[in-house]
Amino acid sequence: MILSSEKLVTFETCPRRFAWTGAYSTRISLIRALYMALDAGLRTEKDPERSAENEFLSIAASPGLDVVGHDVYAVAMHYAKLSGILAAALRSAWSDPWTTIEPVSLPDGHTWQSACYSTGDGSLRRLALVDRWSDDRKMQECSGWRTVGEVSALDIPILLTAVTIGISKEKRRHSAWTRCWRHPRNRTFRFQRKTSTEDFGSTWASVWREDAGIATADWLTQMRSDNCITDLVHTVQVPVVKGRKSYLAEMARLAGEMASLPEVPAMRLAGCYGFSPCPFLNICPGNNPEKFGFRGR
Numbered sequence: 001m002i003l004s005s006e007k008l009v010t011f012e013t014c015p016r017r018f019a020w021t022g023a024y025s026t027r028i029s030l031i032r033a034l035y036m037a038l039d040a041g042l043r044t045e046k047d048p049e050r051s052a053e054n055e056f057l058s059i060a061a062s063p064g065l066d067v068v069g070h071d072v073y074a075v076a077m078h079y080a081k082l083s084g085i086l087a088a089a090l091r092s093a094w095s096d097p098w099t100t101i102e103p104v105s106l107p108d109g110h111t112w113q114s115a116c117y118s119t120g121d122g123s124l125r126r127l128a129l130v131d132r133w134s135d136d137r138k139m140q141e142c143s144g145w146r147t148v149g150e151v152s153a154l155d156i157p158i159l160l161t162a163v164t165i166g167i168s169k170e171k172r173r174h175s176a177w178t179r180c181w182r183h184p185r186n187r188t189f190r191f192q193r194k195t196s197t198e199d200f201g202s203t204w205a206s207v208w209r210e211d212a213g214i215a216t217a218d219w220l221t222q223m224r225s226d227n228c229i230t231d232l233v234h235t236v237q238v239p240v241v242k243g244r245k246s247y248l249a250e251m252a253r254l255a256g257e258m259a260s261l262p263e264v265p266a267m268r269l270a271g272c273y274g275f276s277p278c279p280f281l282n283i284c285p286g287n288n289p290e291k292f293g294f295r296g297r
Helices: 003-013 014-024 031-042 050-066 072-091 135-143 143-155 215-227 244-259
Strands: 123-129 158-164 168-169 172-175 180-184 203-208 233-238
Touching: 003 014, 003 143, 003 244, 031 050, 031 072, 031 123, 050 072, 050 143, 072 158, 072 172, 072 215, 123 135, 123 143, 135 158, 135 233, 143 158, 143 244
Parallel strands: 123 158
Antiparallel strands: 158 233, 168 172, 180 203
């Protein structure tokens, strides 16, 4: 069996979500599509920004985004622009494309498919896109399967880079990656106050990136000038965990449970949202997705 951190997290969150995700074609959640688009931007030879944006819009066209409403195109453009600027910012430190890690064999005979990247400085790096970065979220990321599984399987330390993309309100992310404040007369734009007495609210207009018409290089330069990027990108080194053999044994046990799931696994309400909404949220606790239009892979 091919194991990955995504499989382990999904299975532990909800066995039914794990089984149905592997069995049926679904629309892609916004956060998953963002990861996929960013991956395209990080690994391309040239123009990371455009590659990421094009990938996101391609996903939005087929198989489609798991978004309901009349403003799907606007939402897709918002996230496409977000993926593009993230790819440009992350690749700006390394001119070479990031590369994925080859699958490795685990002691129990299973294969591990890593989600880490090898970057231009020779390090292994895992990306986490987060609403906000706090001590609690840092602990959650460092101690969960997405990190513990990687260092246990690869048996080497990795760098965890957490990128804060802001909270989601009305299907848009609120952060300096996506929104600026622009002066109504001289068209100067900024992201945060330089002094506590400075007032954006009464004079400066809030402008979304997709509507701003500002070049990415200029946007990132102003983010650096306003000291935004140091607040939005954090990197911590994660060593190989103590008790690695115990984690590997637990991964093997979970793999055995995955292989012996019943036709309709047990549901867990904790998995309805997890890190993202379950694509089967509206049909569970029903037990046949095909009755609701889902097609097998």
